[in-house]
Amino acid sequence: MxxxxxxxxxxxxxxxxxxxxxxxxxxxxxxxxxxxxxxxxxxxxxxxxxxxxxxxxxxxxxxxxxxxxxxxxxxxxxxxxxxxxxxxxxxxxxxxxxxxxxEASSSTFSALAREWHASRLKTWDAGTAKRVLGALERHVFPAFGNRLYTGILSMEWMELLRGMERQGILEQMSRVRSYCKDAYDLARVTGRAINNPLDGVHKFLSSGKAENYAHVSLEELPALLRAIRSYPHAKDVQLGLRLLTLVAVRPSELREARWDEFDLDKRLWTIPVGRKGRKKGLEHLVPLSDQAVELLVELRRLTGSYPLLFPGRSDRTKPRSDTVFLMALRRLGYEGRQTGHGFRHIASTILNEHGFEADHIEAQLSHKAPGVRGIYNKAQYLAQRTTMMQWYADYLDGLEKGNVVQVHFGKVV
The missing domain is CATH 3.30.160.390 (Integrase, DNA-binding domain)
Incomplete structure (x- = not known):
């Protein structure tokens, strides 16, 4: 004009x-x-x-x-x-x-949270940094980002977190609460806040374990197994999910696994003492079923040139994000219904219901028996667990294909 x-x-x-x-x-x-x-x-x-x-x-x-x-x-x-x-x-x-x-813009919760986020970048990998900021931008900033952080009340934080609780995203809620609490701690120790409004809030929220250990019912399991096999995204993640269903280890143990821990000829995986989640002071021997070995052979063709089974995308020396399996299950439509840790519960339930020895099951899950017996019992029942986990892999195959064989104490009935 x-x-x-x-x-x-x-x-x-x-x-x-x-x-x-x-x-x-x-x-x-x-x-x-x-x-x-x-x-x-x-x-x-x-x-x-x-x-x-x-x-x-x-x-x-x-x-x-x-x-x-x-x-x-x-x-x-x-x-x-x-x-x-x-x-x-x-x-x-x-x-x-x-x-x-x-001054007002630097006193908003968004500014404080970003300052806290920047202070942690040296200790995080790129994936973690992106995930943390993404969670804040999705769940917190729309409500509180432009508010003065000193003016947000505990009851307001409670309502925000309870809203996430009602959505069933308990693990995410727990993480977001922790991030925001840490941001307020930064303000407090630097003299910009007297109190932390998130102190004590966790006592009145779900612990997050419901999502950490969420798992489908046995009736829903066949559909889940089929969904995992058809996972359309990253092939290594699909293979990782299938391995989780077979070996009943903690998701972190598999995610951080290294190729030099596996002896595929002996069908054995030795998880070292120093691995995250290893709290018992012992290495953990994991027998591998035929199906698990087959998956590992396929995975090795994808990532065998790296030390890690699941190398990160941006830094191959570090494992994939600690939510990689959870996010994959979410993409499959199982958010709040199934988690990586939940496969351990499924294995425990099925094996107990089919009459396998409790000691063998607990050894497979790397649960130490209480008292002196737990300290000295290092047998690990490897032979028995090898038989048990091969049966379990065959059982899951049957569920997926709709052809289930019932057993009791290892005998077909």
Whole structure:
């Protein structure tokens, strides 16, 4: 639009957006001393013409367009005109307002959470950093991101977290609560907050274990097994999910597994003492069924050139994200119904119901017996567990195909 085509003032949004540059810079009056400036290169901005306390006319920039809309520019101009009418210097009051706005923006929960997030980047891999910030942006920032963090009450945090609880995303709720609590701790120890409104909130929320250990019923298991086999995304994740169903280890133990821990000829996986989750001070021997070996052979063709079974995408020296299996199950439609840890519960239930020795099952799950017996019983029942887990793999195959064989104490009935 040419400036000669302007028909009314204040300038409409259509006019502001459509005004074309000229060979020289020009200003168009919007009203009450507010002008819209257009430069030859097309840059547009707002200026206020005002009288200084000394009685001289001067210009004051109010910001570029479209960042500062017409409505916002008129609001700013009205505030500055009022300052001038009261004998104040609009330049000084503008700077004071900018300082106040900057202080307010740095005191929002979003600013605090991002500061806390930045402080942790040295200890996180890229996947973890992205996941944490994503959780905050999805669950917290829409409600509290622009609020002053010192003004958000404990009861408001409780309501936000209970909303996540009602959605059934208990593990995510627990993580988000922890992230936000840590952010407030940063504010507290740096002298910017006295109290942490998230202290004690966890006592009145679900622990998160319901989602950590969620698992489908035995009636739903065949459909889940078929869904996992048809997982359409990353092939290594699909193979990982199938391995979780067969070996009953903790998801972290499989996710962080290294190829040098496996002896496929002996059909044995030795999980070292130092592995995350190994709390018993012993290495854990995991017998591998025919089906597990087959999956590992296939997986080795994909990732065998790396030390890890499941190397990360951005850094091959680190394992995939600790939620990789959980997110895959979520994509399959099993959010809140099945988790990686839940496969251990399924295995325990099926093996106990079919009469296998409790000691053998507990050894497979790497649960230590209580008391002195737990300290000295290092036999691990490897031979018995080898038979048991081959039966279990065959049983799951039967479930998936709809052809189940029932047993009791290892004998077909």
């Amino acid at each position: 040419k400036r000669s085509e302007i028909k009314r003032r204040p300038l409409s949004d259509t006019t502001l957006a459509g005004l074309e540059p000229d060979t020289k810079e020009y200003r168009e009056q919007d009203g009450n001393g507010l002008y819209f400036r257009v430069k030859p290169d097309g840059q547009k901005s707002w200026q206020l013409r005002y009288k200084t306390p000394a009685g001289k006319w001067s210009w004051l920039g109010l910001g570029g367009y479209p960042e500062v809309s017409g409505a916002l520019a008129r609001q700013k101009a009205a505030e500055l005109r009022n300052d001038a009418a009261e004998g104040k210097n609009p330049m000084a009051t503008k700077q004071a307002r900018q300082v106040a706005e900057l």
